[in-house]
Amino acid sequence: MAEQVLLLNRQTDRPLSFDEYRKSGGYEALMATLGSRTPAEVRQIVLDSGLRGRGGAGFPTGRKWSFIGKEHPRYLVPNTDEMEPGTFKDRVLVNVNPHLVLEGIILSAYAISAAKGIFFIRPSYEMDAELIERELAVAREARLLGNNILGSDFSFDLLVHRSAGRYICGEATAQVNAIMGRRPHPNKEVHMTDEGLWGKPTIVNNVETLACVPHILQKGPEWFKALARSHGGAGTKLYCVSGRVTRPGCYELPIGTPLCEIIAEAGGLSPGSELKAFLPGGASTSFMPKKFLEVEMDFEPLKATGNRLGTGAIIVFDQNTCLVGATLNLINYFARESCGFCTPCREGLPFIRDLLRRLENGEGKEEFIPMLKQMAHHMSKAYCAFAPGAASPLLGLLNHFEAEIQEHISQRQCPLKSLE
Amino acid sequence: MSNLPPELKEKLEAQISHSEHPREQVINIMYALQKHYGYLSDEAVRQAATLLDMNPLEIEELATFYDFIYRQPVGKFVIHVCDGLVCWMFHEGSVFDYLCKKLGVCAGEVTADGLFTVLPTACLGYCDHAPAMLINGVFYGSLTPEKIDDILEKLRREFCDLIICR
Secondary structure, three states, X not given: OOOOOOOOOOXXXXXXXXXXXXXXXXXXXXXXXXXXXXXXXXXXXXXXXXXXXXXXXXXXXXXXXXXXOOOOOOEEEEEEOOOOOOOOHHHHHHHHOHHHHHHHHHHHHHHOOOOEEEEEEOHHHHHHHHHHHHHHHHHHHOOOOEOOHHHOOOOEEEEEEEOXXXXXXXXXXXXXXXXXXXXXXXXXXOOHHHHOHHHOOEEEEEHHHHHHXXXXXXXXXXXXXXXXXXXXXXXXXXXXXEEOEOOOEEEEEEOOOEHHHHHHHOOOEOOOOOEEEEEOOOOOOOOEEHXXXXXXXXXXXXXXXXXXXXXXXXXXXXXXXOHHHHHHHHHHHHHHHOOOOOHHHHHHHHHHHHHHHHHXXXXXXXXHHHHHHHHHHHHHXXXXXXXXXXXXXHHHHHHHOHHHHHHHHHOOOOHHXXXX | OOOOOHHHHHHHHHHHHOOOOHHHHHHHHHHHHHHHHOOOXXXXXXXXXXXXXXXXXXXXXXXXXXXOOOOOOOOOEEXXXXXXXXXXXXXXXXXXXXXXXXXXXXXXXXXXXXXXXXXXXXXXXXXXXXXXXXXXXXXXXOOOHHHHHHHHHHHHHOOOOOOOOO
């Protein structure tokens, strides 16, 4: 088994307790840091480690932190919205080791001198919200949270914000609007690092990203980089594997592990299944055919193929799944979840959905293909990254599986349905 | 605020006044009122607005934005059926259709006994146990028609503490 960092000592049926976490060296990074390193030093170490955001965008964490504005109070928003279809790593992480997540949050708050944190969590994860609240109280009791943490002059506290559920809330600026009780539209007019939550400097980080921080501080940036399999990569990655595999689940492996090895870790393809396609990182990435089996699952190698690592949520499709139907499912999802703020997204996605539905129902025409291509490219005109993300699987379908669309047109029905 | 029990009203007022930014409480207030009324009624929208010193329209634009705020009456158990891609791959819509048929309702309707409402829901993050559904905060995965029958029967018979979502 590969070296476990984030999921170390994972129990199958329960989270690790505070005492168990302490016994395996938990909170030592915090103790060592508060007494001996300045926030600027912590930011530099994280920058040197090469840690990149695990929520999907892959922005270098240390760089994001370096932009933090001068004003106070400052806010840290640990993001556990996790609504990218196929993605469940944050749920697993919080459930395996809540105190690693908390220590990562406290250290990151120290790095940006934040006074308050808002743990943003989706309503489907209510059990996890309750778990975090319980463990927060334990940490507070041990003086790891609150005023003058461990006797230092650093004070920080964390609250849980329960969302009422909408995909766009995962986007940082929309998330901050959601916390402020405003309609959660993205806002591209402001820099969050200067004018975020309540107009103050704010950093939104995915919880998997934050959970890497204690280990980086304890073992050093070089150790963290050496964990990666890919050239220039850093750390491990929580890959969620679902779809037609024998053991769907969340696996911690070195970042940059080739796709085929991750599938093997999940027990290989299900009995009787042959690999047809996969999504490498959730619904806003592009379908990839079998020829990419060897691709290293890291930000840069996937970028080189024209795709994205996204959340590292791998969805595996076999010969019995219609990819037109799968794309229709995804576009239907995105059309419903669109916040409706800008026209390309609000009007374009239902239009694409209509074309795909007609194709799937055997009412497709040749001219739909150039129309779909044009609409997919128009999504880049939308206000935020939501619509280009929604277009990604469609572009994958058009680029790699146009023959399957053609079959739908020529056979006047879904070719898989004709086999039934 | 005639309909709100005094203790609930006081509790919510305290929650708001203890918050550094009262508006941060708006979702919590909507959840609390939804739990009291069974859904976020028109009356509840007006009450939330008064409590938070907001316009009812501002409450409405939030209430209608979110998945887990119900602006129409729902059953005691709201069955959120995942219609994410992975669940679709495993059931191709049949869990949803099966539930509706079994309970004799369409999406969003309440069964005659007042117990159940079925709603399609964005990927629940339970893809390792597809197909899945969420009922009042509890996950049910690897669903089959037989398993669904058992779950419904159990919910009908046994007392179940409501966790969230209403």
